[in-house]
Amino acid sequence: MIELTKVNNENWSKQSTDLRWVERREDGSVAGTHISNPKIGYTLAIDPYGNQFQTEPITHILESTDKIVHFKTSKEEYKLYLTKYFQEIYEKLKD
Numbered sequence: 001m002i003e004l005t006k007v008n009n010e011n012w013s014k015q016s017t018d019l020r021w022v023e024r025r026e027d028g029s030v031a032g033t034h035i036s037n038p039k040i041g042y043t044l045a046i047d048p049y050g051n052q053f054q055t056e057p058i059t060h061i062l063e064s065t066d067k068i069v070h071f072k073t074s075k076e077e078y079k080l081y082l083t084k085y086f087q088e089i090y091e092k093l094k095d
Helices: 084-094
Strands: 002-006 009-016 019-024 030-034 043-046 058-064 068-073 077-081
Antiparallel strands (some): 019 030, 058 068
């Protein structure tokens, strides 16, 4: 499970088991989709085959690890938690 949150809105989040980084051509058409490796200009599609949410194109990547991708678009700042679900389970089992 992954979770996307807006940095400036603690009440906003989207969860999904699937995501795609969408690469677009200059005319806006899809040039390709990627499971990993976000880049400037890509959009993030959460749950791309169901109840989809898609960000604006990425303008800055502030952090990118195997656990989190922190990025900005022209309108928002997001944090994508790639292992949040497993981290929560681990914390519960640890107690």
